[in-house]
Amino acid sequence: MPKAPRYLILAHDNFGPETSKTANACIRYTPDRVVGVLDRGHAGRTAQQVLGFGGDIPVVATLDDGLALAPTALLIGIAPAGGQLPADWIQLIARSIERRLAIWSGLHTFISDIPELAALAATHDVAIHDLRRPPARLEVANGRVREVDATVILTVGTDCNIGKMTTQLQLLGHLRARGIRTSFAATGQTGILIEGRGIGVDAVIADFIAGAAESLVLECASDSDLVLVEGQGSIIHPSYSGVTYGLLHGALPHAQIMCAQPGRTAINRCEWVKIPPLVDFIRMSEAAAAPLRPAPVIGVALNTYDLDDAAARRVVDEVQRETGLPTTDPVRFSPAPVVDAIAQFHQTRPR
Amino acid sequence: MPKAPRYLILAHDNFGPETSKTANACIRYTPDRVVGVLDRGHAGRTAQQVLGFGGDIPVVATLDDGLALAPTALLIGIAPAGGQLPADWIQLIARSIERRLAIWSGLHTFISDIPELAALAATHDVAIHDLRRPPARLEVANGRVREVDATVILTVGTDCNIGKMTTQLQLLGHLRARGIRTSFAATGQTGILIEGRGIGVDAVIADFIAGAAESLVLECASDSDLVLVEGQGSIIHPSYSGVTYGLLHGALPHAQIMCAQPGRTAINRCEWVKIPPLVDFIRMSEAAAAPLRPAPVIGVALNTYDLDDAAARRVVDEVQRETGLPTTDPVRFSPAPVVDAIAQFHQTRPR
Numbered sequence: 001m002p003k004a005p006r007y008l009i010l011a012h013d014n015f016g017p018e019t020s021k022t023a024n025a026c027i028r029y030t031p032d033r034v035v036g037v038l039d040r041g042h043a044g045r046t047a048q049q050v051l052g053f054g055g056d057i058p059v060v061a062t063l064d065d066g067l068a069l070a071p072t073a074l075l076i077g078i079a080p081a082g083g084q085l086p087a088d089w090i091q092l093i094a095r096s097i098e099r100r101l102a103i104w105s106g107l108h109t110f111i112s113d114i115p116e117l118a119a120l121a122a123t124h125d126v127a128i129h130d131l132r133r134p135p136a137r138l139e140v141a142n143g144r145v146r147e148v149d150a151t152v153i154l155t156v157g158t159d160c161n162i163g164k165m166t167t168q169l170q171l172l173g174h175l176r177a178r179g180i181r182t183s184f185a186a187t188g189q190t191g192i193l194i195e196g197r198g199i200g201v202d203a204v205i206a207d208f209i210a211g212a213a214e215s216l217v218l219e220c221a222s223d224s225d226l227v228l229v230e231g232q233g234s235i236i237h238p239s240y241s242g243v244t245y246g247l248l249h250g251a252l253p254h255a256q257i258m259c260a261q262p263g264r265t266a267i268n269r270c271e272w273v274k275i276p277p278l279v280d281f282i283r284m285s286e287a288a289a290a291p292l293r294p295a296p297v298i299g300v301a302l303n304t305y306d307l308d309d310a311a312a313r314r315v316v317d318e319v320q321r322e323t324g325l326p327t328t329d330p331v332r333f334s335p336a337p338v339v340d341a342i343a344q345f346h347q348t349r350p351r
Numbered sequence: 352m353p354k355a356p357r358y359l360i361l362a363h364d365n366f367g368p369e370t371s372k373t374a375n376a377c378i379r380y381t382p383d384r385v386v387g388v389l390d391r392g393h394a395g396r397t398a399q400q401v402l403g404f405g406g407d408i409p410v411v412a413t414l415d416d417g418l419a420l421a422p423t424a425l426l427i428g429i430a431p432a433g434g435q436l437p438a439d440w441i442q443l444i445a446r447s448i449e450r451r452l453a454i455w456s457g458l459h460t461f462i463s464d465i466p467e468l469a470a471l472a473a474t475h476d477v478a479i480h481d482l483r484r485p486p487a488r489l490e491v492a493n494g495r496v497r498e499v500d501a502t503v504i505l506t507v508g509t510d511c512n513i514g515k516m517t518t519q520l521q522l523l524g525h526l527r528a529r530g531i532r533t534s535f536a537a538t539g540q541t542g543i544l545i546e547g548r549g550i551g552v553d554a555v556i557a558d559f560i561a562g563a564a565e566s567l568v569l570e571c572a573s574d575s576d577l578v579l580v581e582g583q584g585s586i587i588h589p590s591y592s593g594v595t596y597g598l599l600h601g602a603l604p605h606a607q608i609m610c611a612q613p614g615r616t617a618i619n620r621c622e623w624v625k626i627p628p629l630v631d632f633i634r635m636s637e638a639a640a641a642p643l644r645p646a647p648v649i650g651v652a653l654n655t656y657d658l659d660d661a662a663a664r665r666v667v668d669e670v671q672r673e674t675g676l677p678t679t680d681p682v683r684f685s686p687a688p689v690v691d692a693i694a695q696f697h698q699t700r701p702r
Contacts (some may be wrong), residue, residue, distance in 0.1 A: 206552060209593040242561060242602045243585075244596075284642075291627065
């Protein structure tokens with residue numbers, strides 16, 4: 001990937017704590033790359049005011065206002081269900097290309113496959129980065145990851161958009177600080193954007209999900225001793241469970257970290273699917289892995305953003321007691337309990 | 352689809368009971384469409400001699416020998432792991448197109464995406480049918496199938512290539528003969544070839560596996576009261592479990608039929624994954640469906656092709672006793688036990 005760009009993030013009508021996952025992760029983990037956010041609904045506010053983090057990054061109403069912030073790239077900051085490109089954005093992207101902004105997108109619809117935009121990008125000599133475009137050649141998985149020495153840890157969760165990527169990113173620095181050579185295996189467009197490498201496993205042809213996960217883990221394991229794999233979806237998600245299982249059975253983790261949001265009792269936008277009690281769900285997740293390679297759940301990462309501090313502390317303690325597992329909210333509190341669990345597992349697991 | 356073609360089936364070096372799944376299903380279910388099989392290793396023999404069924408359909412060594420049988424189409428009869436097109440076949444396909452054979456293929460590599468072959472087909476005005484090409488627009492699944500009245504039955508199995516499609520095709524006519532409006536929802540290239548409609552769920556983008564299954568069931572349910580969905584893979588298959596789960600959670604069957612091969616104790620080509628005892632595997636399959644919609648296993652279809660009649664009869668009785676479920680080999684013996692189970696379930700399930 002080229003050197004760090006200066007992003008103007010497109011998030012019209014969708015900038016918010018729960019609606020702009022890609023934008024938010026970029027602002028959290030690479031704030032120095034973000035010059036502003038384009039959302040006519042929040043114009044005049046700051047990222048901090050809208051998200052609760054992100055400091056003074058301004059929200060602006062129009063592309064012209066955004067251009068005044070001297071971006072070098074337009075980043076599509078939201079990922080709608082199905083990844084389809086809203087039609088009226090094509091115009092805005094075209095105008096951005098004409099102003100020589102590079103385009104970064106994690107949508108299923110590849111910007112560089114839209115002939116008029118591809119032609120325009122060629123004319124203006126700007127790059128289009130389609131983060132979800134899979135590698136040209138993928139293999140079917142066959143269990144080769146069982147031969148690597150690295151310890152593989154997968155975040156899993158009760159639902160989508162619950163902290164599987166964020167948890168790994170919060171853990172990463174702490175594990176490295178303890179002297180463990182740790183890598184982050186990004187499996188979604190936002191993780192790829194932050195890490196600079198990865199494979200969007202939800203965007204490969206179905207037969208190759210596990211193969212994509214396998215090749216990604218092999219790549220990460222080649223230069224690290226501990227691989228933190230970004231989980232996707234949920235084993236009970238009616239839209240995305242195929243991706244979840246393909247990733248689980250392709251990456252073949254040694255252990256799982258469970259991500260959950262205490263207040264969430266049903267799958268978001270599919271409320272007819274109830275989320276089982278966490279203790280049961282942990283057992284189900286271990287059963288999902290077991291026929292291929294046992295992978296105990298060794299820690300719990302809660303997402304308590306919608307609770308106050310006292311309630312968050314209380315629920316962390318409660319879940320720790322119920323599950324008997326090290327538990328934290330790795331964003332709000334110290335990630336140490338889960339970092340400890342992973343470090344200890346890595347050092348003591350049978351080899 | 353156009354009216355029935357006369358196939359010459361390409362299966363060089365791979366024609367056999369276990370290696371040419373697409374060829375074999377075509378020969379079993381639409382023998383009147385097959386004029387011959389191209390396999391230099393078995394030239395001079397008949398399908399009957401190689402497969403144990405298929406009568407006098409001849410095996411020939413060269414394209415010229417095949418052309419003497421007056422085919423109207425070349426059918427790619429094998430589907431190698433990963434679906435990649437063997438390079439030396441391109442030449443053979445090109446020569447077939449020049450002789451005005453239409454091309455039917457279930458490979459992941461789309462024949463019509465190979466520029467030289469697409470151009471040649473245009474020049475000679477012959478059609479290329481890429482059976483795995485997904486519909487242009489797919490939705491993310493959201494559980495809409497829960498609203499249809501039709502009973503949905505999914506075949507599941509301990510492994511790939513174990514009888515999930517064959518079982519449904521064996522049941523189909525019997526259920527129709529009982530006056531139940533029954534449809535077959537084809538999910539793989541061979542089923543699509545036989546049925547004339549379907550979606551190759553293993554060939555869609557990973558995020559849309561369940562959505563593809565959902566839209567296929569909705570389509571089939573629009574003109575039938577009982578939908579027999581062709582299962583794929585296995586919930587424990589290290590390469591393809593993502594497809595299996597996406598199909599299960601998108602189709603949301605009311606009941607499952609378990610397909611198994613008594614002698615098989617490990618996943619084919621991934622022998623490090625052991626197949627649990629059938630009674631346990633049935634419980635695992637029910638657990639896989641339960642969080643979304645309970646789907647009991649109501650019958651067992653065994654694949655006993657590698658046993659003699661007495662041993663086959665014995666194992667059917669044994670499995671029936673162990674599982675307490677109606678059991679048969681629907682190819683070798685009467686499908687009636689499983690047909691009865693489905694008909695009864697369809698008529699008595701709570702609505």
